[in-house]
Amino acid sequence: MSTARSAAILLAKELRSEFRTRELLSATIVFALVIVVLFSFAFDPTAAESRRYGPGLLWISFLFAGSLMLNPSFARERLNDTMDALRMAPISPFAILSAKMLANFIFMSLVEVVLVPVFSVLYNVSLSGVMVPLILVLVLGTIGLTVTGTVFSAISSHARLREVLLPLLLLPILTPLLIAAVEATASLLVEQPALDRTWVALLAGFDIVFLTASWLLCDYLIEE
Amino acid sequence: MKVRYAATILVAGLIFFAGYAALFMAPDERTMHLIQRIFYFHVPSWMAMFTALSLAFIANIAYLATRKSKWDSWGVSAVELGVVCCTIGLATGPLWAKPVWGIWWTWDARLTTTFILWLLYIAYLLLRGLLDDPEKKATLSAVFGIFAFLDAPLVYVSNRLWRTQHPQPVILGASGSGLDPVIGKVLLLCVLAVMGVMLLVLIDRYRLEQLRQEFEELRMEYETLNLEPSSIAKERP
Numbered sequence: 074m075s076t077a078r079s080a081a082i083l084l085a086k087e088l089r090s091e092f093r094t095r096e097l098l099s100a101t102i103v104f105a106l107v108i109v110v111l112f113s114f115a116f117d118p119t120a121a122e123s124r125r126y127g128p129g130l131l132w133i134s135f136l137f138a139g140s141l142m143l144n145p146s147f148a149r150e151r152l153n154d155t156m157d158a159l160r161m162a163p164i165s166p167f168a169i170l171s172a173k174m175l176a177n178f179i180f181m182s183l184v185e186v187v188l189v190p191v192f193s194v195l196y197n198v199s200l201s202g203v204m205v206p207l208i209l210v211l212v213l214g215t216i217g218l219t220v221t222g223t224v225f226s227a228i229s230s231h232a233r234l235r236e237v238l239l240p241l242l243l244l245p246i247l248t249p250l251l252i253a254a255v256e257a258t259a260s261l262l263v264e265q266p267a268l269d270r271t272w273v274a275l276l277a278g279f280d281i282v283f284l285t286a287s288w289l290l291c292d293y294l295i296e297e
Numbered sequence: 298m299k300v301r302y303a304a305t306i307l308v309a310g311l312i313f314f315a316g317y318a319a320l321f322m323a324p325d326e327r328t329m330h331l332i333q334r335i336f337y338f339h340v341p342s343w344m345a346m347f348t349a350l351s352l353a354f355i356a357n358i359a360y361l362a363t364r365k366s367k368w369d370s371w372g373v374s375a376v377e378l379g380v381v382c383c384t385i386g387l388a389t390g391p392l393w394a395k396p397v398w399g400i401w402w403t404w405d406a407r408l409t410t411t412f413i414l415w416l417l418y419i420a421y422l423l424l425r426g427l428l429d430d431p432e433k434k435a436t437l438s439a440v441f442g443i444f445a446f447l448d449a450p451l452v453y454v455s456n457r458l459w460r461t462q463h464p465q466p467v468i469l470g471a472s473g474s475g476l477d478p479v480i481g482k483v484l485l486l487c488v489l490a491v492m493g494v495m496l497l498v499l500i501d502r503y504r505l506e507q508l509r510q511e512f513e514e515l516r517m518e519y520e521t522l523n524l525e526p527s528s529i530a531k532e533r534p
Contacts, residue, residue, distance in 0.1 A: 221444070224440070224444070225441070225444075228424070228437045228440060228441055229424075231428055231430070231433050231437060232424060232427040232428050232437075233427045233428075233429070234427055235427075238423070238424065238427055241420045241423060242420050242424060242441065245413050245416040245417045245420060245448075246417065246444060246445065246448050248409075248413050248448075248452050248455070249448065249451040249452050249454070249455035252455040252456070252459055253455055256459070271458060272458075275451070275454065275455055275458070278451070279451055282447055282451065283444070283447070286443065286444060286447055290361070290440050290443065293361055293436050293437075293439070293440050294437075294440060296436075
């Protein structure tokens with residue numbers, strides 16, 4: 074079976090097991106909302122300050138929510154030893170990893186679809202007219218977050234204290250992604266929005282570097 | 298063993314001489330005066346850090362390619378040493394920055410990059426501590442080490458585009474930069490001395506790691522023989 078086909082089957086399995094309960098998705102959305110609300114108590118921003126700090130707040134809440142959401146991605150395969158079954162199947166390890174990456178990408182995008190409009194309303198930031206470039210930035214940022222996050226979820230699933238460990242591993246690695254995503258988003262929220270190409274290029278570079286690295290190293294992540 | 302003693306004595310002599318040269322032989326800097334002399338240990342510690350972390354990266358790849366435990370030992374030894382050098386650099390930097398810049402810290406490209414590197418490699422050491430199975434520990438930490446090393450240039454570029462305040466490189470820097478010849482010689486001496494110390498520590502740390510692994514293997518053999526380590530300890534008088 075080709076890698077693409079087995080990845081598609083595994084992706085369907087990931088989505089089915091999540092949408093059966095929607096536990097993870099709803100918990101993550103609520104967590105991200107809590108961060109957005111707490112921010113307004115902590116900083117009490119005016120309309121101008123919202124535009125200034127909004128992109129940072131948005132991405133910080135995505136990164137924190139992501140670092141929590143990605144935890145069960147591999148950890149829940151250990152519960153019924155289903156990871157062993159996947160390993161024994163005649164499919165490439167990259168199919169297993171990429172199915173999980175795609176599933177996490179879809180979950181994270183759903184969180185963003187809920188959170189971005191709420192953010193726009195609560196902080197009075199108008200997003201009309203910049204939707205297309207904003208979606209481009211969100212997609213590139215989310216790819217980087219879910220690619221590195223899924224790999225590190227595979228690493229931390231073998232460790233003790235894995236819930237604490239994953240953010241520790243993930244958040245420092247994501248520094249370049251955070252800076253680039255925040256700056257690119259900020260360039261869309263000013264008076265005369267114009268997408269900053271440099272930051273989009275850096276985001277794309279981050280995605281390419283880590284996607285290639287995970288493709289090269291996936292055998293070591295999946296093996297017993 | 299004789300080679301080792303000779304090397305230790307040589308490096309000890311070198312570091313004492315380097316300290317003397319940095320404090321008394323190097324000329325006074327025009328604007329920064331005495332505080333500038335921290336440069337003779339600040340710069341070599343960064344060079345030692347980059348050397349150690351590059352060695353760790355090579356060792357991580359070599360481990361994944363060969364699965365020989367010696368590469369895992371080199372990897373963890375080099376990372377530990379890199380973290381120590383990074384801590385020295387992060388401690389000596391603010392000591393210089395406070396009188397010269399007027400602030401302890403700034404979110405400049407080089408400072409931020411090294412700070413993030415420090416966090417990443419501390420996470421590497423934490424990860425090793427939290428993985429119990431020796432083979433998983435070696436494999437997964439090698440994968441993480443490779444990811445961390447790949448991240449360094451991205452962190453640097455992103456911060457460089459963001460903002461920068463650190464003094465520009467004076468060695469191999471832009472035109473108009475350059476060092477006074479005496480300063481250059483003293484710096485070279487300090488680099489050699491610090492690198493020498495780090496190399497000796499690295500070799501010792503590697504031996505310690507090998508011994509630890511040997512001890513772990515022996516302990517596991519005992520356990521498979523159904524001899525509890527605690528009961529062995531009790532038998533001793």
